[in-house]
Every structure is written in C-alpha cells, then in structure tokens.
Amino acid sequence: MIKVKYFDIARFEPDMQFLSRLGYGKVYCVGRDVELAVRPGGARIPQIVASADQGVLFAALKDSNVIGIIFEGNEPIKKVVEKAKELGKPVFLPINVLIGQGQGARGHALGRLRKAAYACIKSGAQARIISLAETREQMISAGQMTGIADLILGQGEGHRIFGSLQLGAAT
Amino acid sequence: MIQRYKNRYVLVESSMPINTADRAAESEIMRSIESEMGRIGHLQANPRIVHQVNDSVFIVRTNRGYERHAVLALAFIKSFGGRGAGFYTIRISGTIRSLMDFCRKTYAKTAENVRKR
Numbered sequence: 001m002i003k004v005k006y007f008d009i010a011r012f013e014p015d016m017q018f019l020s021r022l023g024y025g026k027v028y029c030v031g032r033d034v035e036l037a038v039r040p041g042g043a044r045i046p047q048i049v050a051s052a053d054q055g056v057l058f059a060a061l062k063d064s065n066v067i068g069i070i071f072e073g074n075e076p077i078k079k080v081v082e083k084a085k086e087l088g089k090p091v092f093l094p095i096n097v098l099i100g101q102g103q104g105a106r107g108h109a110l111g112r113l114r115k116a117a118y119a120c121i122k123s124g125a126q127a128r129i130i131s132l133a134e135t136r137e138q139m140i141s142a143g144q145m146t147g148i149a150d151l152i153l154g155q156g157e158g159h160r161i162f163g164s165l166q167l168g169a170a171t
Numbered sequence: 172m173i174q175r176y177k178n179r180y181v182l183v184e185s186s187m188p189i190n191t192a193d194r195a196a197e198s199e200i201m202r203s204i205e206s207e208m209g210r211i212g213h214l215q216a217n218p219r220i221v222h223q224v225n226d227s228v229f230i231v232r233t234n235r236g237y238e239r240h241a242v243l244a245l246a247f248i249k250s251f252g253g254r255g256a257g258f259y260t261i262r263i264s265g266t267i268r269s270l271m272d273f274c275r276k277t278y279a280k281t282a283e284n285v286r287k288r
Contacts, residue, residue: 021184021277022259099247106247137186137249137257144246144260147239 005164006142009034009048009092009130014139023142030132040066048092054080061087068092068128074112076119085125093117093161094132095148099140114152117161121153127161179238179263180221181231182270183245186257188226199251207244216240222267224274230267238263 005025013029030036035043039056040063049060050070057080060066068090071077074097084091093116097109113129120127129149133139140148149158191197197220205213216237222230233241245258261277264270 021261023261099249135255137255139257139259140246141259141261143263144242147243147246150239151243 006145006162007128008133008139008142008145010133010139011036012133012135014136018136021141022139034067036070036132058083061089070094071116074109074116076116078119078123081119081123081125084120085123088126090126090128091116091120093127093129093152095129095145096132096134096138098148099131099138110152117152121160129161177235177265178232179235179265180267180270181233181238181241181245181263182224182261182273183229183231184259184261185227185229185251186259187251187254189229189251190226191220191223191229196252200248203248203251204241204244207247208240212237212240212244218244222271224271225278228261228274228278230270235265 006023007026007028008024009028009030011030013032014027019027028034033045035045035047037043037047037049038051040047040049040060043065046067047065048068048070049057049066050072051057051060052072052075054077057069057077060069061080061083066089069080069084070092074093081091093113095113098106098113117127129145129152131138131140131145145162146158149162150156152158153160189196189200191200200220201218204218208216216233218231218233218241220229221232224230231241242260242263245260248256248258250256262270262273
C-alpha cells in the first residue's frame, strides 16, 4: 500500500524542484503515471475513470487497474459512492473547474464540488481534490490547495479532502 | 493602551518575471487581488508587496488573520499583463527574517540579489 502526504494529479510533467517548493510530496502525471479514461480497461498504467454513467463507474471500481473515479460534472451518484467506500477507492474532485473561471461560474462550480465532497464524507468514502492542471501556470501550491479545500468544506475541515491518500494494490 | 498591529508575510513565486518596483506592475497585482477578495476583504487584509527576493519571487504583507484570504486570491489569479500567469504561495510566516532564511536555502543563487524596497 502506498501512502502519499500532499499529492496532486496534473496533465503535464513539472520539474521536481518546482514541485518540492510548492509543498507536494508527489505529483502524478497523466499519461506517464496514470491514465485518465472514460471507461475501464486496456491500459498498462493505473487508470482514473471519469464518467457520469453509473454502470461505467461500477465497472471501473471493480477493475483492479483503476485507482479512483471522477464524477463527470461533479454530480455524485450515491450508490457509486457507497461502492467506492466498500472497495476503498478514492473519488477525485477536480478543482480546475474553479481555477481560471469567472466569478459567476466559480460559485456554481463550488456548489457542485461541495455537494460531491459532502456525499463522499457522509458515506465514509475517500474524497481527494486534484488540480488536473494542464500548464505550469494552472498549478497551485499545496498551501493554496489547503485553502481551496477549506473553501469547499468550511474553515478547518479541508484536511478531509486534501492530505494523505492511500492507494491500494493497483499501484 | 497602544495596540501593536501584527502582520503575516507570504512568500509568493510567480510563473513569470515581475518587477514589483514598477508601480504599474505592482498596482496590477493589487487590482487583481482586490478583484478576487472584494473591496471589504481587501481593506481587511490590506495586502502590500514589501520585498522582492528575485525576478519572480516576492513577499506580500497582510494583516494577521486574513493571510488565508490573500493566499486564495493569489490562487485564482491566472493572468498578468494580458498573458497567462500563476502565483504560488510558498510559505507564510510572522517575520520577514524567517522567510528570508528560507529563501537563502531555497533560492540560494538568487538570494544575494535581495533588495529592500
């Protein structure tokens, strides 16, 4: 089992010195360390499946190569969250919908993230925020991630969705 | 009784070189922060750029208790001078001295160029 303290998942390959300055223990790179897929299967590296379909997400959770799931549009499905809890797989909450948005769109995105985070916490599933940054400019530091986690759940509660992650045997 | 105002200092790294001695650049950063925090939040936090460590690293002073607001505001700023930019908060401290010690270790080569504004 792998335990990482502050981690993130990005779509580009940042240099290690930069990441250590930002305060991350590890940043997984999409394409190198993990694959972002719309359905499970057909990959040599661990997958994260992003979908809004209940059947696809159920199949993804049962696949040993899938390390976590993303609810497309951050709309949580209760049965899937309960299954994720049962199998010990995390639900990732991408915050790139918050960063770089106008203030109106940001309020809407924050509401949906909050709803998804509460659904996971309520049922005991692991929920973790990730940036999915496409460029260096879109990255944020670990301190800023903590601030955003506090913004989603309320002051002092951010540690529930940003902090250590336990990945199972898949990695 | 004379009350002493306590501040918090935030070490900020930007993705592009920024000369904060240039009034136009400084005011653009402040305008962006104010736009994210709102007028009241900006007045409460009262952020100011107090030191430039190197081309892309500077220190922002805020009122104690509002530093998290400034950190979040900086996270949401993604453009500067019409180009894409990122502002990363590296460390928060109660004194400039401890931030400068951290800078000497982290940015060893460029710490010699520290200039006080």
